[in-house]
Amino acid sequence: MLNVEHVSGGYGEQNVIKNVSFSVRRGEFFGVIGPNGSGKTTLLKMMSGVHPVQSGSIALDGRPLHSYTSKERAKVIAVLPQAVEQTYAYTVEEIVALGRYAYQKGLFKTLSEADKILIHEAMKQANVLPFAAKSIESLSGGEKQRVYLAQALAQEPKLLLLDEPTNHLDLAHQKSLLDALRKWTEEKDLTIVAVFHDLNLASLYCDRLLVLHNGMIHSLDAPGSVLREDNLEHVYATKTKRLIHPQRSRPLMTILPHQTRQEREMISFAEIPVEQTEEWIALSFPFPLKTLSSAVLGSGFSWKKHFINRHVDKDYDHQHPEADMQQFLNAHDLAIDDTVAMMTAAMLENYSLRLLDKENFELLVIVTAGVGNAVDASKAAAHRWDEHRIGTINTWIFINGELSEEGFIQAMMTGTEAKAKALFDERIKDPVTNTLATGTSTDSILVSATQRGEAIQYAGTITELGKAIGETVYECTIEAVKKGRQS
Amino acid sequence: MAYAIAVFAAIAAVIIGVSFGSVPIPMSEVAKIFLQSFINAEFGAPIDGATANIVMKIRFPRVALAFFVGASLAICGAAFQGLLKNPLADPYTLGVSSGASFGAVLVIFFGIAFFGPFTLPIFAIIGGFLTILAVILFSRLVKRTLSMETIILTGIILSSFLGSLLSLMVALSGEELREIIHWLLGSVSMRGWGYTLMILPFFIVGSLVLLLNSSELNALSFGEEQAHHLGVNVQRRKVLILIFASVVTGAAVAVSGTIGFVGLVIPHMVRIAFGADHRHLLPLSMLYGGSFLILADLAARTIVAPVELPIGVITAMIGAPVFAAILFRQRKERSV
DSSP, X not given: OEEEEEEEEOSTTSOSEEEEEEEEOTTOEEEEEOOTTSSHHHHHHHHHTSSOOSEEEEEETTEEGGGSOHHHHXXXXXXXXXXXXXXXXXXXXXXXXXXXXXXXXXXXOOOOHHHHHHHHHHHXXXXXXXXTTSBGGGSOHHHHHHHHHHHHHHTOOSEEEEESTTTTOOHHHHHHHHHHHHHHXXXXXXXXXXXXXXXXXXXHHOSEEEEEETTEEEEEEOHHHHOOHHHHHHHHSSOEEEEEOSSSSOEEEEEOOOOOHHHHOOOOGGGSOEEEOSSEEEEEEEEEEEEEEOOSBSOEEEEEEEEEEEEOOTTOOOSOHHHHHHHHHHHTTOOGGGEEEEEEOSOGGGOEEEEEEOSSOEEEEEEEEOOTTEEOGGGGGGSOXXXXXXXXXXXXEEEESEEOHHHHHHHHXXXXXXXXXXXXXXXXXXXXXXXXXSEETTOEEEEEEOOOSXXXXXXXXXSHHHHHHHHHHHHHHHHHHHHHHHO | OHHHHHHHHHHHHHHHHHHOSSSOOOHHHHHHHHHHHHHOOOOSSOOOHHHXXXXXXXXXXXXXXXXHHHHHHHHHHHHHHHHTTOTTOOTTTTTHHHHHHHHHHHHHHHTXXXXXXXXXXXXXXXXXXXXXXXXXXXXXXXXXXXOHHHHHHXXXXXXXXXXXXXXXXXXXXXXXXXXXXXXXXXXXXTOHHHHHHHHHXXXXXXXXXXHHTHHHHHHHTTOHHHHHHHTOOHHHHHHHHHHHHHHHHHHHHHHHOOOOSHHHHHHHHHHHHHOSOHHHHHHHHHHHHHHHHHHXXXXXXXXXXTSOOOHHHHHHHHHHHHHHHHHHHHHHHHHO
């Protein structure tokens, strides 16, 4: 569709764009990203023919761009600029009708019936039909942009060039514009080349991304390959972190704001009071901890300040434990978003707590244990889903240090293995299979780290942190089980 | 419908313009004389020969000239405004009128006669065209985006400069002094049919070219880049519009001197009433511009009769406040 070969050019003496080559396939959603002044807009203007090319060539459908007449070109390429200068109060329909300029014939260039139908259709697609007769001046920024989009559509282009199309739009308008554009790439085989400032929008919508750096191509590939922390640090001279999108297989990038003094302040776990009543065991930190958990509320990765282990009656059988827990937290004035909450029927006074102060980190482990529900994971097939007995082991592991994501998962594994070993040594049996149990059917675990202090990469069993977790969780679990037995 | 009203207004303006004067002639009489002369209509009562003479030889030429000058200035104003996407542009504020005057004064001052009777308009046209080129080039140098204020400021600077040159020539001239001064102030009086015929070819050809570029003006009023995207051959159309707007302005200035603000007021009003589309803005501006200048001329010669005011006084009295109003509105909109 579009072939850019060894193109250079710019303003005056200096070339803004230096020897750039790439091609865009029909129906592709092609994104151009890069820092300010990298030449994105200049490149776009060269593709639209507004800006001359110093050397190299741009070909459209195999034909050099400069061999097109103005009108021929406008029938193939439409442009949605960042902003259109508008001086007079044209109506929306008049503006969209200008999109047919290149198709009009004769001295006075009247609109044919076919033109009128196309104009109507373009207004419908860009969702501006309701204000067709209104003056452009009376519209909001997002509406104005949709009017110019309708104008571009009325050109029936094969190639649509967009310069930061989402610049002035709110979240909903960004999504609806980009969704519509991508739909047209599928339905009409429209080819789109768009300059993006927002890396995440580019990642979510583009088939391929071209990264411009100092007027040259730094990389050109699918978003997943282009949007890497090292690439972006090189191009933007800024550290970024790559995240996964929860629903789409596209990377998200985020910057790291400089930490405030408050965010760097250290604490010691010894200062954190553990509150134990009949109703709960509660821990509150002065700032949120990065937490990975399987709790009733606040599961997955998140940042949490409050940690609740709630006691419930033996006969607790709620249809919606989550909603019930939310109500419970509300009743205690705890912000749900800041809180991890588990529940147990075990007697809370039988909890076990260990605080370890190592050279590189602190470790705090709290365990509550009831084992009536014990299960041998290797023989769990013998169990029925709806059986109802009491007994849960809740394991809390707090680390005062900066733990990597793999460290979180290793800490979880290490803690789980230590728990299983403790049950093994206490000869806890699965009442159904009558074999040694590995846990209970409703166990919960959380690993939480302050992310301040020393960086800790690993928490496998024979790492320094792993050793501490293994031993401490083992001891705590045994103690909690024993206390439960005695009472 | 809009055109019917505009045509009716123009005819009414012509009849009113002819009817008033030192010797009032009833409008019905004027209409009769017109009908008799144009389509040989027969009326029961014979028309007084002297009255017919006043109408056809003195008043009507003046009114017709006023109409063509007004139409010229208004259509040029509309075209300049579209091309430069600047509602304050008109032949007067851009300095085109001054440039054209300068060209015309050169002809009178040096007694140039290269092109026979068309020497005056041709020099005026060249003067006007060179001025608009100078204004645009200089504004570009100041600010690449051709902002509204820069263009107008440049136009005013150039106007004053040309004005001072004109004053110099007036001071140096002896006998032609009165003729030049009178002409400079802008007037459509005592020109006879000769002047009307002199500008007519320029007016017809120039206006036609401008009218044929209405769609392009629509596109250009969104900026040159946007016009390019829409398929307009920007360079060619721009030059075409500039040349022919200068032709129409130059011819008008050659016969009437510098009459300000007509090209500003009329398109502005038409835009408010009928919308911004240049396909209607241009022809409607012509009709209303012509009618407006007939009435302005009428006011100029009757307000303090028997003394005749320069017609530019009247147009400026109306035009300057409109200029201020547009400037104020633009400022306000942009600050939002």
